[in-house]
Amino acid sequence: MLALTGKMPSSFALEIGAFTVLALGAHLVVRRWAAYADPLILPITVLLTGLGLMMINRLDISDAKVYAAPPRWPLRWSRGRWSGWSSGYWCSPPS
Numbered sequence: 001m002l003a004l005t006g007k008m009p010s011s012f013a014l015e016i017g018a019f020t021v022l023a024l025g026a027h028l029v030v031r032r033w034a035a036y037a038d039p040l041i042l043p044i045t046v047l048l049t050g051l052g053l054m055m056i057n058r059l060d061i062s063d064a065k066v067y068a069a070p071p072r073w074p075l076r077w078s079r080g081r082w083s084g085w086s087s088g089y090w091c092s093p094p095s
Contacts, residue, residue: 004062
């Protein structure tokens with residue numbers, strides 16, 4: 001949001017705080033009840049999840065700016081075609 005509008009969203013601190021509290025809570029639960037678990041899996045998972053959520057949010061914001069005007073082609077038909085093709089491909093029996 002900072003790169004697109006030049007300011008941070010008002011809910012940024014709340015979202016980061018909630019994500020941090022949930023991650024620390026999960027870490028404490030794992031340390032307490034799974035003492036011999038790999039100590040790197042949870043932090044790496046939390047990091048990758050945070051980066052993924054950040055990327056999805058950024059793409060949603062930029063997508064709304066780009067597609068605010070009517071599309072030049074019928075996008076829903078294109079999505080339908082690709083969805084139908086991929087569903088048929090993955091659901092067909094192997095030959």
